[in-house]
Amino acid sequence: MYRxxxxxxxxxIARVYSSETNTWSGLISIEASRNNCVYxxxxxxxxxxxxxxxxxxxxxxxxxxxxxxNLTVIKGPPSVNYSDNFQIIxxxxxxxxxxxxxxxxxxxxxxxxxxxxxAIWLSCKIxxxxxxxxxxxxxxxxxxCLRLVGYxxxxxxIFLGTHDSVYMVQRNSMQTRKLNVTHSxxxxxxxxxxxxxxxxxxxxxxxxxxxxxxxxxx
Numbered sequence: 001m002y003r004x005x006x007x008x009x010x011x012x013i014a015r016v017y018s019s020e021t022n023t024w025s026g027l028i029s030i031e032a033s034r035n036n037c038v039y040x041x042x043x044x045x046x047x048x049x050x051x052x053x054x055x056x057x058x059x060x061x062x063x064x065x066x067x068x069x070n071l072t073v074i075k076g077p078p079s080v081n082y083s084d085n086f087q088i089i090x091x092x093x094x095x096x097x098x099x100x101x102x103x104x105x106x107x108x109x110x111x112x113x114x115x116x117x118x119a120i121w122l123s124c125k126i127x128x129x130x131x132x133x134x135x136x137x138x139x140x141x142x143x144x145c146l147r148l149v150g151y152x153x154x155x156x157x158i159f160l161g162t163h164d165s166v167y168m169v170q171r172n173s174m175q176t177r178k179l180n181v182t183h184s185x186x187x188x189x190x191x192x193x194x195x196x197x198x199x200x201x202x203x204x205x206x207x208x209x210x211x212x213x214x215x216x217x218x
Contacts, residue, residue, distance in 0.1 A: 011029050011030065011031060012029065012030055012062055012071065012073075013027050013028060013029040013071075014027075014028045014029075014064050014069075014071050015027055015028060016066065016069060025069060028064075028069055028070075028071045029071065030071050030072065030073065041053040041054075041087075041187075042150070042187070042189060044087075044088040044089065044090070044096075044151060044153060045153055046088075046090045046094065046095070046096045046153070047094055048065065048066045048067045049063060049064065049065050049066065049096070050063070050064045050066065051063055051064075051088045051096060052064075052088075053076075053080075053086060053087065053088050059075050059076040059077070059078065059080050060073050060074075060075065060076070061073070061074050061075070061076050061088065074119070076098055076109075076121065077098060077100070077109045077121035077123075079100045079102075079107060079109070080098060080100055085100070085101040085147060085148055086098055086099060086100040086101065086148065087099045087148045087150075087151045087158060088151070089108075089151055089153075089156070089158065089171065090153055090156060091108070091109075091110040091111070091124070092110060092124070095110050095111055095112065096110075096111045097109055097110045097111065097124075098111075098121070099148065099151075099158055099171075101146060101147065101148045101160075103146070104128065104129050104130045104146075105126050105127065105128055105129060106126070106127040106129055106158075106169075107123060107125075107126045107127075108123075108124050108125040108126070108127065108171075109121045109122065109123055109124065110122050110124045127169075127174065129146070129160070132167075132169060132174065132176045133160060133162075133165075133167045133169075133176055133178075145162060145163050146160060146161070146162055147160070147161045147186075148160060148161075149161040149166065149186065149187055149188050150187060150188040150189065150190055151190075152190040155170070156170060156171045156172060157169065157170050157171070157190070158171060159188050159190065161186075161188075164181075165178055165179070165181060166178075166179045166181045166188065167179070
């Protein structure tokens with residue numbers, strides 16, 4: 001199955017391609033009135049639902065259910081209002097979550113349904129980053145340029161970029177790894193690859209994580 005999202009004349013639309021039937025679904029669209037130019041970041045798959053973070057569109061998040069093929073707009077937590085430094089992640093129990101970068105901390109939010117059936121966002125954790133990736137203290141107006149540059153659903157790894165480095169942060173264990181990158185990144189797109197092991201008696205494939213640079217920070 002292949003899913004596609006695009007925006008024509010300001011209205012988000014989506015369609016789904018099935019490799020089993022070799023057909024495309026019809027166009028699925030919603031009305032989304034707005035006054036500013038909006039762009040959407042890379043999607044995150046949580047269960048059978050795709051989420052796109054929006055930038056310059058307040059706290060709006062685009063949601064597409066692959067089972068019902070329903071395209072909707074939901075509200076994020078207040079901390080993402082007109083922010084471009086947040087990432088949709090997979091939270092506990094398969095729920096959708098959001099990581100919001102706030103200088104040297106990483107607040108984590110989770111979307112829940114209360115006893116009245118209303119969807120709400122709960123702050124579940126605030127992760128201090130200065131001990132994880134050695135962020136230097138803020139001095140006057142100078143501070144380290146830190147960005148959320150990517151996320152991998154399969155390994156639950158968040159990618160953080162500085163002016164000259166990229167760090168992988170595993171959300172559950174909080175283990176970090178500095179990648180061998182010599183320049184800053186705007187966005188990375190992680191994917192996994194595997195190949196049969198050299199030992200014929202071992203039937204478990206080896207998995208590796210790679211990323212693709214799309215744009216550098218000037």
